[in-house]
Amino acid sequence: MKRMLRSVIILGVFVIALSSIVSAQGVDSLVFGLSGNPDTLDPQKTAGTLTFQVVKSIYDTLVEPDQSGKIVPALAESWSVSSDGLSWTFNLRRDVIFHNGQSFSSKDVAATLNRIMDEKTASPKRSDYSAIREIRTPDAYTVILMLSQPYAPLLATLASGWSAILPSGLIASGHNFAAEPVGTGPFRFEKWIRDSKITMVRNDRYWIKGVPKLERIELRIIPERAVQVQGLAIGSIDALEFIDPDDLPLLQANPKVTIKKELTSLIMVMAMNCSREPLNDLRVRQAVNYAIDKQLVLDVAYGGGRIGSTFLDTGNAYYTDFSYLYPYNPEKAKQLLKEAGAGNKELTITVPQNYPLHVKAAELIQQMLEKVGMKVKIRLVDWSSWLSIVYSEGNYDFTVIGHTGKLDPDGTLAGYGAGRYVKWNNASAASKINEAAKIADFVTRKRLYTEALEIMAKEVPFVYLGTPYRYVGTRSNVVDFRMTYNLDTYDFRWTELR
């Protein structure tokens, strides 16, 4: 007993000593839990989210999304588009210096874009730039992009992580950006110890004065969810970008942890195969929409959110609310099913089993549909089977899934109305979506998208469950940790430790 007491005391002292070391170290250095190793730190050679989450702090782009998803100036002070939409002129900032001391100019923009468009770079995002016919640099601080056809999503492409501007000198000398990134960003890359951590230090010559506020960032690589949560709870990490709703009670009970609830850019849906009996009948799809209590599904399965009404994230600037169309009304659903003479055929909800939240949503929906007299069963498949059976082949009745929101609505909507995995055909919607991609003017674009989205809202190839919240956790002394939801990246520029 005595011996046990002694070891408990020793252990206690050890823990206290350890925690004081941790907090002493963390005065102006932020420790962040990263869910895995990025495959590379070269922004132009990958499509991996982890890479962009890391390099967001090292590089800048010509333009960038603000907190609301609106595209605002960054390395380009301003831009203009010619009336035919074929020539985009960017005026660059004059006070920007790369981490290696080189000054930023139009040469770097041209070299970077040429690098992405070069087949040898093998960028998975290369096709995003295919509209660019020619890059002109009339002077050191002006870049003109000449397009072969109007292409409005270009601005979103230039605001995305893969358009990070690299120094032309290092591009020419064949620098290894994959292991040693050099940019104009708020933090300078220090080192990357694989499976352990990535460290960055403040760029004192950053072009926004007084920013960044942190001296150092340590991105600690922690793949295991339980370890991340424990780390935040005991203070070995300062911020965590995604907290599973199931872990909330544990962290909310901790006074040293602050949980912030924010709307994501995800679009949670139950897709319906419009080419199959009886879902090819609009009345049946409407009935399914009436039968489902969307708010309840969001609350129980996804930890809360804002219900949707059409195929865009509810926080998007192009989103219009049509939720008056199909409110929760099981009686109406029964009536429509009766009219359509449907309800006898057993239908299947195919769900990827590696996403427990979607499985839970499917279980809720199954009960709701059975209550209005439909026969529904659930089939779990693994992720690769889901991608081939459901998403590529369209061999399913219902599926529950989340679409990640894109910076430009074209990324979400392209191809709908002319098939895609819901097999929904509507020439009018398809042509509006196509046309909108060619228009740069926000108001005209929004009008076209609203028309297309209204058709999608009325014809319901999906049940638009809505956009869930995301829970971001920080220690209480962390101030202003921001996320850019459309890109799924974090912005440490404004973050402070108090």
Place this chain on the structure above:
Amino acid sequence: MVRSSSRRLLFSLSSLYLLLILAAAIAAPHIAPYSPTEQQLERRFHAPDSHNILGTDELGRDILTRIIYGSRPALVVGLVTVSIALLLGGFFGLLAGMGHNALDSSIMLLMDSMLSFPTILLAITVVSFMGYGLVQVMLALGIISSPVFARLIRAETLSIKTEGYIEAARALGTPTVKIVFKHIVPNIMSKVIVQCSLTFAQAIVVESSLSFLGVGIQPPDASWGLMLKDARNYLIQAPWMAIYPGLCLALTVLSFNIIGDSLSEKFNPRLSDRL
């Protein structure tokens, strides 16, 4: 003497428990307080009380009801698995035991190579090919469990085959099929029954594991493994979700093993006085 009476008590308790589970499985719709898929969403994560004796899960489903219904796939999987394994294993075992050397060694090579795979891994592979679900799980488990029976039956057949009475029957011109069913099968039955109870227990565990991994019984159907899978994320919030199905599963497997052990001691002539 003390040991023997406590063993007898354990045997009786195990049999009683299994009879109870069997009765629950058969009479499930009559004794379960709710429907296994009925969601009382206003009572999610409810701790055990008078409405829900063992509490509710994350969708407000009654845990007791789901445990009662969960006994059905467990017992069905056990029964069907053992039957398939016994048929396949028995056939190949007898064939190898009675057949020529070449036939014997080729059959046993096949069986040994199946034995060399870990059960779960092989089960997942088979289920991935045939699709997820109860029928697939039973088929997979039946096939995978057959080599154990084949080995056992072959070994017993080989040792009995040289007994005097078999030689005598053969000398009298009795057909081989008759010898197998009249003399060999009845004499190896005791050991086979013991193996049946062990395989039964193993099948229940593997079914639960497959359901836990998401490739077995499909939601929203009730299965003990599936209940544990759901419970895993709520261990702190709602421990009853894991405790009761886990306990039920453990006791069922334990009971089968105790019965298996007791039977094997009973059938072993040197230990038979102990039971």
